[in-house]
Each structure stands twice: as C-alpha cells, then as structure tokens.
Amino acid sequence: MLTHLVRRLIYVLPVCFGVSLFCFLLVHIAPGDPLTSIMPVDASAEQQAEMRAAYGLDKPLPVQYAIWLGKAVSGDLGKSIATGRPVADEVFRAVQNSLLLAFTASAIAFPIGLILGFVAGYFRDTAIDRMVTAIAVTGVSVPNYWLGIVLVIVFSVTLGWLPSMGAGPGGSTQWHWDLEHLRFLILPSVTLAVVPIGLVARTVRALVGDIYSMDFVQALQAKGLRGGDVLRHVIKNAAPTALSVMGLQLGYLLGGSILIETVFNWPGSGFLLSNAIFQRDLPLLQGTILILALFFVCMNLIVDVAQAAIDPRIKRN
Structure with missing residues (x-):
C-alpha cells in the first residue's frame, strides 16, 4: 500500500506542474488588458509603464511564470488588481464557503444517488428500475441554474420560507453554525445536489446490473447464499x-458551481471566479483557477488511494 501511495504521489508532481502552467497561460491568452480596470483613461505612457512594472507585466511570459510559480509555491498568489488585497486571503475565504456548499450537496446527493442506483440495479428491468431511471435522467437533464431560479421563486418569493441570496443575514459572508445561517444553505445545496444524484444513480444502477449478471454472482446464488449476502459481494465489487x-x-x-453561486449570490470560489473574469483581475483569476485545479487533483489522488484500499487488485496496475 505504501509503494502504491508513493507511486501516485510521484505521478501527481508533473500533473501539478502542468496544471500551474495551464492556469498561467490560459488567462494570458485571453484578449484585453488586465490593467484597464484600474488605470486612468488619460494615463500617460510613463504611468502605464510604471503600473505594468509594479505588477510584473513588463517581463517576458517565461519570466512572469517563473516568478509567479515561485511565489505560489510559498503561498503568495499576489495581490488583486481590483481590490489590492492578497489573492490568497480572498481565495481561501471563498474556497471555505464553496467547500461548505460542496460537502453539504454531497451529503445530500451521494446517499440518495447510491440508494436509488442500488434499488434500480437490484430490480433491473422492472417498473421500479424505470421509475428510478426517469428520476436520474431528469436530474441530469434539468439545468441547475434554472432549477435554482425556480426554487427561489417558489420557496423564497411565493412561500417566503427560505432566504434566496447570500450566506447569512444582512448579506454576511462569514459563516456561523446556527439555524439562521443554515437556512441560507438549503436552497443552493439542494440545487447543486440534483445533477450528482442523477449521475451517481445511473452509474451505480449500471454497475449493480452488470455485476448481478456475472458468473460469480450466479455461483453464489447456486451455493444457496441469501439475497443480503449476495448483495454484500455486489456492493464490494461496485464500490471502487x-x-x-x-x-x-x-x-x-x-x-463547477459558478452558476449556482451566482444565482444565489453565494460568496464562494465560483462567485469569486466570475467577478475576476468580468473585472479582468489577472492575479485573482490565476490564483482561483490554480487552487480549484489543485483541489481536483488532490481529490483524484485521495479517491485513487481509497480505491486501492477497497480493492487490492488496483495496486497491481
């Protein structure tokens, strides 16, 4: 297991380097000048040169990338062009809010998706299977931003049960674990959970159905194992x-929650990324994309290691 973990960590290093290079180049090939939002319209050539030198935009791209990467490794993602505040502070504050929203949506989506998928796979080609499949397809097909708007109209505007925007009373961006703040979390997390419910349900349904048709399941049934014991073996094979x-x-x-965070004005990384794009805030845009991409890489690493722990056959690959 330790050898497998070390090997995966070695594989992650070039991936992280490629991610950082892609993030840097992606924002630089976009059209427009990032300093136009803060530079006076009548700025002289000398003022423009001083501003570019202050943000390091007067150097060649390879030099800019080397300087940016060296600072990023030490935790310095630069300063926002629009606000002048450290990018790391703004990104990590927004990522905390996005993590709260993502984990809450996952806590809703994954159990429901797993249960629906196992039920549909167990009762394959029956009315229950068709009903679960219809629910899953609907969840995947419905645009989540449209669903968010509908939920706001129904539960906020019409019924007045739940707040529609922000992360707390009075437009607060600071999260507190109390009932009042939890009310602001319900609508965005439910909206964000709809698509994963459908995807997980469809995937698990196909997995369970295929596993039940395998020879080893038929052999277990022929040996007289009860349905619950067979299901335990099916779950173990479907788990990775x-x-x-x-x-x-x-x-x-x-x-990928940028649309949901925009609809609900949730102060997360997606909302921050949207503002950075519209403001052409280059350091903030780079820092946000880098942190989100690295989080995705780390999630893949954790899942890879967990898969190997569940199924030892994966370690041989």
Missing part, C-alpha cells in the same frame, strides 16, 4: 467505481 464517480463529482461541485 462508485467511489471514483463520487470523487469526481465532489471536485466538480467545488469547481
């Missing part, structure tokens, strides 16, 4: 793939 899907979905929930 199901865990992989859930790990990827957790990464997507953190990095």
Whole structure:
C-alpha cells in the first residue's frame, strides 16, 4: 500500500506542474488588458509603464511564470488588481464557503444517488428500475441554474420560507453554525445536489446490473447464499467505481458551481471566479483557477488511494 501511495504521489508532481502552467497561460491568452480596470483613461505612457512594472507585466511570459510559480509555491498568489488585497486571503475565504456548499450537496446527493442506483440495479428491468431511471435522467437533464431560479421563486418569493441570496443575514459572508445561517444553505445545496444524484444513480444502477449478471454472482446464488449476502459481494465489487464517480463529482461541485453561486449570490470560489473574469483581475483569476485545479487533483489522488484500499487488485496496475 505504501509503494502504491508513493507511486501516485510521484505521478501527481508533473500533473501539478502542468496544471500551474495551464492556469498561467490560459488567462494570458485571453484578449484585453488586465490593467484597464484600474488605470486612468488619460494615463500617460510613463504611468502605464510604471503600473505594468509594479505588477510584473513588463517581463517576458517565461519570466512572469517563473516568478509567479515561485511565489505560489510559498503561498503568495499576489495581490488583486481590483481590490489590492492578497489573492490568497480572498481565495481561501471563498474556497471555505464553496467547500461548505460542496460537502453539504454531497451529503445530500451521494446517499440518495447510491440508494436509488442500488434499488434500480437490484430490480433491473422492472417498473421500479424505470421509475428510478426517469428520476436520474431528469436530474441530469434539468439545468441547475434554472432549477435554482425556480426554487427561489417558489420557496423564497411565493412561500417566503427560505432566504434566496447570500450566506447569512444582512448579506454576511462569514459563516456561523446556527439555524439562521443554515437556512441560507438549503436552497443552493439542494440545487447543486440534483445533477450528482442523477449521475451517481445511473452509474451505480449500471454497475449493480452488470455485476448481478456475472458468473460469480450466479455461483453464489447456486451455493444457496441469501439475497443480503449476495448483495454484500455486489456492493464490494461496485464500490471502487462508485467511489471514483463520487470523487469526481465532489471536485466538480467545488469547481463547477459558478452558476449556482451566482444565482444565489453565494460568496464562494465560483462567485469569486466570475467577478475576476468580468473585472479582468489577472492575479485573482490565476490564483482561483490554480487552487480549484489543485483541489481536483488532490481529490483524484485521495479517491485513487481509497480505491486501492477497497480493492487490492488496483495496486497491481
């Protein structure tokens, strides 16, 4: 197990380097000048040169990347062009809010998706299977931002049960574990959980159905094992793939919630990324993309190690 972990860690290093290079180049090939938002319209050539030198934009791209990467490794992601505050502080504060939203949505989506998938796979080609499949397809097909707007109209505007925007009373961005703040978490987390429910349910349904048709399951049934004992073997064989899907979905929930965070004005990484794009805030954009990408890489590493712990056959690959 230790050898497998060390090997995976070695594989992660070039991936992280490639991610950092991609993040740096991605924002630089975009059209527009990042300093136009803070530079006066009538700025002279000398003022423009001083501003570019202050942000290191007067150097060649390879030099800019080397300086940025060296600072990023030490935890310094630069300063925001729009606000002047350290990028690391803004990104980590937003990532905390996104993690709260992503883990809450996962706590809703994964148990429901697993239960629906196992039920549909166990009762394959029956009315129950068709009903669960219809629910899963609907969850995957419905645009989550549209669903968020509908939930706001129903539960916030019409019924007045739940707040529609922000992370706390009065537009607060600081989270506290109390009932008042939990009310702000319900609508965005439920909206964000709909797509993973459908994806996990469909994946697990296909896995369980295929495993039940394998020879070893038929041999277990021929030996007289009861349904619960057979199901335990089916779950063990389906667990690695199901865990992989859930790990990827957790990464997507953190990095792909930009529309949901915008709809609900949730102060997370997606909302921060949206503002950075519109403001052409280069350091903030780079830092946000880098942290989200590295989180996704770390999630894949954790899932890979967990899969090997569940299924020893994976260690041989």
